[in-house]
Amino acid sequence: METYRLNPLSWLLVEGVDAEDHSNQKCFVLSTLTRHSVEAALSLAEWFKKDLAPPLPSPFEELHGVPLFDHEKTPILDSELHNLVLEGCAAHDNLAIGTLMRESQDLFRGLQSLTDCCGGDGTTARAITKAHPHIKCTVLDLPEVIKTAPADGVVNYVAGDMFKSVPPSQAVLLKLVLHHWNDEDCVKILEQCRKAIPSKEEGGKVIIVEIVLGPTLGPIMFEAQLLLDMLMMVNTKGRQRDENDWREIFMKAGFSGYKIVKKVGARGVLEVYP
């Protein structure tokens, strides 16, 4: 399959990773920058000119007739693309988790339970359990994904739909999830997360790992963030967000406050409180 590569430096900066994560990044780059995505990017000018009815399809969906992450429709478009997307998602789940665990120990301290919402094959949840064995981790993902997840006896896997409910836990993790969705959907997802956690006094929180757009990290990093903004806009209905965008979504979903805990590469780690 024909693939296209971004400047590798941008990706290293975006993920803020070390050597252990490089192969995973390559895989994710391959999965998101296939011929289909590049064609969608090239069709962007036409997409802007069209008077499309809401809900607006992404340029990828408008051009190819299917969303990028669709377990039923994408294999019909191109099974090789779908397998690459699945492989890329698994690798994506691995992205920078080593760095995150090393740099953000406080994030998980004192937690009794955590749900990794859209946790795929459980790579992130297993890394958290390994570093903090007392945390009872649950992974929520779609049934098609959960049925292939490893029965490791360490992580509890739940098949479901985050728009309908999220398994209850002291904390919910949303790592690299919300950038795939528009603001309205993000509010719906966060409302379900809020229902799943206890009060702030009882340690309830949602942990979000996402880009917080802004030039403060320097021009190269900002460029890398904007590059990922383009990637999301072309491939999905999502986008990258600055702090004001995040605050607005959190408040609409009924949260009382938030804190930007850390920057990991171009990404931020946020805690959001009920």
Ligand SMILES: C[S@+](CC[C@H](N)C(=O)[O-])C[C@H]1O[C@@H](n2cnc3c(N)ncnc32)[C@H](O)[C@@H]1O
């Ligand atoms: C690219 S995100 C993976 C994010 C992952 N947490 C990471 O760190 O890379 C895609 C995941 O979201 C899952 N997903 C999509 N829609 C979902 C839904 N409505 N409910 C639960 N999981 C969903 C997909 O099956 C897929 O595993």
